[in-house]
Amino acid sequence: MNQIMATVLSNGPVMEGANMMWLRSPELAREAKPGQFLLVRCDDGVDPLLRRALSIHRVGRPFPGQNIAGCALLYNYRGSGTERLRRLREGDTVDVIGPLGKGFTMKRTSKNLLLIGVSWGISPLIALAEQQVALGRSVTLVMGAATGAQLYPSELFPPEVELVVATEDASAGQKGSVTDLAAEYWFWADEVYASGPISMYAGLSSATARLWPRKAVQVLAEMPMACGVGACYACTIITRRGPKLSCRDGPRFYLSDLLL
DSSP states (O other), X not given: OEEEEEEEEEEEEEETTEEEEEEEOHHHHHHOOTTOEEEEOOOSSSXXXXXXXXXXXXXXXXXXXXXXXXXXXXXXXXXXXXXXXXXXXXXXXXXXXXXXXXXXXXXXXXXXXXXXXXXXXXXHHHHHHHHHHHTTOEEEEEEEESXXXXXXXXXXXXXXXXXXXXXXXXXXXXXXXXXXXXXXHTTTOSEEEEESOHHHHHHHHHHHTTOSSOOOEEEEOOOOOSSSSSSSOTTEEEETTEEEETTTTOBEEEGGGBOO
16 A cells, blocks of 8 residues: 555546546556555545545556556546546646555456446446456456446447447447346356446346356445545445445455345
């Protein structure tokens, strides 16, 4: 874990209500793993007092041909903290702590990966997809949103990723939810990963309950956080193994462990 003053390389909109911000930091690029997060200080003052926990969205070099390494954050700006992040420009610095939390794990024998995400909740799955296609694995990503404007741009995905889209209003892809599509890829997938709201996990659990063989689905349970290091217990989540802290014990959990 590091506390770093990272330089903003770029910060702009990529979809309705969400920005992507690239931070220059070789330390983060070296250590960050898909599924982990950063604690980001939004302002130099005391308002807002608490940092924001943001998933690591991408890791590597944002500009082809340039030897600049760092990581990207995808965030929706709906509060005072993220609204301040939205105002940052190239060359500004931002105080971040991380990487924190337990990221996704992978079996060496796995070849086919199914990723499931909704709107900006898809953020950590992009880093996972980029990492795994670079290792030669096959990745199918099922992406959903209420409307097409809330979908992550398809041109920003690695070209090797098979992309399947569902929207509630049928403005893009198939009409319906991502959980409706999970069954179509269940037997193909060696491992399954999901990122989105808790309500999505309940739907995913219900949609896959009768599918066989059983699969250990990894999900990110990103509860509201205060300290981010396990001191305040604000991000407590109740699991079948008892109370757990999203920041310290997660945010990666197994779907079967969550009490939904």
